[in-house]
Amino acid sequence: MPTIKDVAKYANVSVATVSRVLNKKGYVSKEAEENVLKAIADLNYKPNSVARSLYHKTSKMIGLLIPDISNPFFPELARAVEDVALTYGYTVVICNTDEDIRKEAQYLEALQQKYIDGLILTTNQLSADNYENLGIPLVALDRQFSNRVPTVSSKNYEGARQATEYLIENGSEFIAHIRGPYHVKPADDRYQGFKDVVEEQGIAHIVVDCDFTMASAMEVTEGLFEKYSTIDAVFASSDIIAAGVLKVAKNINKRIPEDLQIIGFDGIPLGEMLTPALTTVAQPIYKMGALSARLLIKQIEKEPLDLINYEVKTTIQYRETTRSDT
Amino acid sequence: MPTIKDVAKYANVSVATVSRVLNKKGYVSKEAEENVLKAIADLNYKPNSVARSLYHKTSKMIGLLIPDISNPFFPELARAVEDVALTYGYTVVICNTDEDIRKEAQYLEALQQKYIDGLILTTNQLSADNYENLGIPLVALDRQFSNRVPTVSSKNYEGARQATEYLIENGSEFIAHIRGPYHVKPADDRYQGFKDVVEEQGIAHIVVDCDFTMASAMEVTEGLFEKYSTIDAVFASSDIIAAGVLKVAKNINKRIPEDLQIIGFDGIPLGEMLTPALTTVAQPIYKMGALSARLLIKQIEKEPLDLINYEVKTTIQYRETTRSDT
DNA sequence: AAAGTGTATGTAACGGGTTACATGTAAGGG
DNA sequence: CCCTTACATGTAACCCGTTACATACACTTT
Missing domain, CATH: 1.10.260.40 (lambda repressor-like DNA-binding domains)
Incomplete structure (x- = not known):
């Protein structure tokens, strides 16, 4: 060389x-x-970019901290971040944290030593200080943890309300909500949206807990249907959960959507591949990733931000696990 | 600092x-x-690892070149690579090449300038020279392109044979194979495995082309079923293709597996989520990723390799889209 | 003619480590 | 007691760019 x-x-x-x-x-x-x-x-x-890095204390690299790239929500996000990064000349370091505080700290240290230019966080086990003390630009994606850090999220509350209202319009009278983990902002917001609608409209309902895995969803759902055979709709806090519900429902020969309507949340590609195809509250995942990357790069390059909190709209993807009201 | x-x-x-x-x-x-x-x-x-890099001309980073992280085959692979890398103190840079020669070249240049320590390639649009001239350790995953570069792949030919034999054992008499792109080694090998078995056993068959997307699979399958209504089994070159076949088959009310058996290839998590769950020739994806990462790191750290070509075994995951022969 | 301005280029310090080499001390061998 | 060797530590060059600063020449300006 x-x-x-x-x-x-x-x-x-x-x-x-x-x-x-x-x-x-x-x-x-x-x-x-x-x-x-x-x-x-x-x-x-x-x-040689290493020599440049040494002098400038920047690296043209950004870090993407996610819980687990094999969770189907994240590949599209990562893809979007990477696409935008590439066009601005940045490379992306992917860090699977498993929401584990130790791994997160380990990554943070390694990245800092490499003069990483900025971080996109979809995970925050460490306290806000730990990130802010890094002294580099940040973007929080799908969770918020400090009012100084720009945030990209979708309207989880509104999306959940719409989903619930849609189930009710379609005639469901006893709706289950399978919610995601506590203190995970999107899960909490979706729960709240559901709760507010069923309470306002006086609809019979039940809420059960679940983590965002299909195995857990299937287990929970089996118990649910055993106890309450008259449930006629499920609002699942994620598409993966919805896939589990769908599978269990078909195993016990419920007709979908005639006996049971199901609506998920996220809009991951899996939904379309299922039969019947899953109705879901879709988040613009790619757009969210691309937006975060752009916000991050703007900060890195000292450009002003128009806004600090970006909330993107969700849209219901009407597919085959709900009855049409039209 | x-x-x-x-x-x-x-x-x-x-x-x-x-x-x-x-x-x-x-x-x-x-x-x-x-x-x-x-x-x-x-x-x-x-x-400061940048200063260290400058002196040592190494970076404790490895690159993972893949076509597209949103293709469900790759997240698990990436996860495995990252897990192994982390335990050895390396970070992973993910590069989505879209099999585009320009993007690949762009990444290669950026990575080289960053003193990347090694590369895992699951894509090779550029000629072998372009990679070998980098002068850094390489591992080819799921494709091979030079006998100097260690390779990890699964027994695609044998897996395809087994799948085909299994369909025949279960009584299918007219089998379609939906193959993947030409000159992609795994797709070619799977095709060859299928072809050899049906020809040896004198089974009626048809082969159609498809790329590895579900949309393309659905289109191809629709045409196929229109022309040949007596097809009673499909061996798909990937699980994504199989998912497309399944969807089309259900849309036209074929009973599965009674009227039509379907078997996929890859063993991605999607297969289990479908109903009926997809029978497939599973590759040990995580294992392949972890193995590649270890092989790469061994080379980087100048340890001797036991073997240059690693072929891992596939196993049929017997699920619900095939008739049991037991 | 002296001073000021714009253009052009080179030298050397700097960023933050690593290490070859020089130097120095103490312990052990003959 | 001198020599070798192991141990201990510091100085400075080096990795490869970037840039402050010095120098120098050609024009203007007054």
């Missing part, structure tokens, strides 16, 4: 001049510039 | 001594060591 010195020697100029040409900064005569450009081409020189 | 100089000053020693303590190299008295350790603790010093 040739270095800037090789280029300087080949072009008969000093390294400073080469650097000036590279960075288009300072005065350089046309002649010198041409020589340098030719040297660069002839030697196939590429500036 | 304190530097090694701050530590040296605080501990009343030279930077060389601090470095010796950090790297456990060379002679250091107990006394000096204690002072340094205390200084490190007091100042909360963390060595």
Whole structure:
């Protein structure tokens, strides 16, 4: 690998001049510039970004902290972040934290030592201070933890309300909500949206807990249907949960959507692949990822942000696990 | 952020001594060591990995080149690579190439400039030279392109044979194979396995082309069933394709597995979530990712490799889209 | 003609580590 | 008692860019 010195020697100029040409900064005569450009081409020189990093204390890398890339919600998000990052010349380091405080701390340390330029957080086991003390730009995605950190999230409360109202419009009279983990903001908000609607309208309902895995969803659902055979709709806090509900329901020969309506949340690709295809409150996942990445890069490049909290709209994807009201 | 100089000053020693303590190299008295350790603790010093990279020309980072993280085959792979990398102190840079030669070249350049320590390739649009000229360790995952590069793949040919034989044992007499893209090694091998078995056994068959997307699979399958209504089994080259076949088959009210058996390939989590659950030739995806990462790190750390080509076994996951022969 | 301004280029310090080499001390061998 | 060797530590060069600063020349300006 040739270095800037090789280029300087080949072009008969000093390294400073080469650097000036590279960075288009300072005065350089046309002649010198041409020589340098030719040297660069002839030697196939590429500036070394590590050396640059060392001097500038930046790395053109951003970190994406997620619980687990194998959770189907995250690949599309990661993809969006990566796409945007690439167009701005950044690379993305993916960190699967498993919501484990130790792993998170380990990553944070490693990233900081690499002069990571910014972080997108979809996980926050550590306290807000731990992130803010890093002294680098942050974006919180799908959770919020400090009013100084820009946030991207979707209207979970409103989406949950719409889903619930839709089930009611379609004639359901006893609705179960399978909620996600406590203190996870989106799960809490979706629960609240559901609760408010059923209470306002005086609809029979039941809420059960679940984590965001299909196995847990199936277990919970089996118990639920045993106890309450008259449940005629389920609002699941995620599509994965909904997939579990669907599977159990079909196993015990419930007709869907005639006997039981199901509506999920998230809008992951899985929903479409199921039969019947899952009706769901879709979040614009790609858009959320892309937006976070852009917000992060804006901060890194010291551009002003229009807003600090971005809330994107959800839309119900009407598919086959609900009865149409039209 | 304190530097090694701050530590040296605080501990009343030279930077060389601090470095010796950090790297456990060379002679250091107990006394000096204690002072340094205390200084490190007091100042909360963390060595700067960029500076280290610059000197050592390594980065403790590995690159994972994949076509698209939103393709459900890759998240689990990426997860495995990341898990192994983390335990050895490496971080992973994910690169979605979309099998696009330009993007690949762009990544390769960026990674090289960052002193990336090694690359796991699941994509190879560029010619083998382009990778080997990088002068860094490589592992080819699920495709092979040079006999100097260690490879991890599964027994695609054998798996395809087993799948086909299984369909025949279960009484199918007209089998369709929906194959993946040409010149993609796994797709070619699976096709060959299928072809050999049906020809050996003189079974009626048809092969159609498809890329690895569900939309394409559905389109192809619709045409297929229109033309050949007596097809009684499909061997799909991937689970995504199989999901598409299943969806189309259900739409036209074929009973599964009574009228039509379906078997996929890959063993992605989606298969289990479908109803009926998809029978498939499962690859040990996590294991393959973990193995590649370990092979790569072994090369980086100059440890000898036992083997250059690792072929892992596939296993049929007997689920609900095939008739049991037991 | 002296001073000021814009252009052009080179030298060297810097960023934060690592390590070759020089130097120095103490212990052990003959 | 001198020499070798192990131990201990510091100085400075090095990795590869970036940039502050010094220098120098060609024009203007007054």
